[in-house]
Amino acid sequence: MKCPTCGSSSTHVIDTIREPSGGIRRRRECKNCNRRFSTVERVVESTPLVVKRGGRREAFNRDKILEGIRISCAKRPVSAEAIDRLVDQVEAQVVALNKSEVAARDIGDMVLNGLRKLDEVAYIRYAIVYLNLKDLESVKKEIEKLLAEK
Ligand SMILES: [Zn+2]
Numbered sequence: 001m002k003c004p005t006c007g008s009s010s011t012h013v014i015d016t017i018r019e020p021s022g023g024i025r026r027r028r029e030c031k032n033c034n035r036r037f038s039t040v041e042r043v044v045e046s047t048p049l050v051v052k053r054g055g056r057r058e059a060f061n062r063d064k065i066l067e068g069i070r071i072s073c074a075k076r077p078v079s080a081e082a083i084d085r086l087v088d089q090v091e092a093q094v095v096a097l098n099k100s101e102v103a104a105r106d107i108g109d110m111v112l113n114g115l116r117k118l119d120e121v122a123y124i125r126y127a128i129v130y131l132n133l134k135d136l137e138s139v140k141k142e143i144e145k146l147l148a149e150k
Pocket of ligand 1: 003004032033
């Protein structure tokens with residue numbers, strides 16, 4: 001890594017911080033002019049294609065997952081950090097599958113597993129959309145399943 005001030009390539013890392021977004025920020029110092037600067041590295045991982053209900057495929061979209069979780073957690077006592085962590089977790093699980101395609105339903109299940117531990121109301125909200133619970137009876141069954149696990 002070259003120093004932005006003097007162009008010397010004798011710089012060294014003095015600090016490494018993992019950012020919530022998954023990027024890595026490194027604080028560096030130039031041994032030649034002592035200038036300190038930071039670099040941010042974004043981890044580029046290959047995520048699989050997501051297969052939707054009906055067979056349509058689309059690129060894995062972290063923001064979409066984040067948005068869905070945020071909506072489910074609206075006005076619930078779940079911190080933005082906890083939501084970020086859950087999205088990180090789901091993304092890591094999807095990458096760990098090491099497949100070229102993954103069913104949207106499988107991603108929904110990963111989110112549900114995480115949400116169940118975070119907040120039960122958010123879990124039920126998410127389940128209604130992603131498990132396609134169409135009536136009160138199926139919502140009730142889902143809630144009973146949740147209560148039975150306690
Ligand atoms: Zn320098």
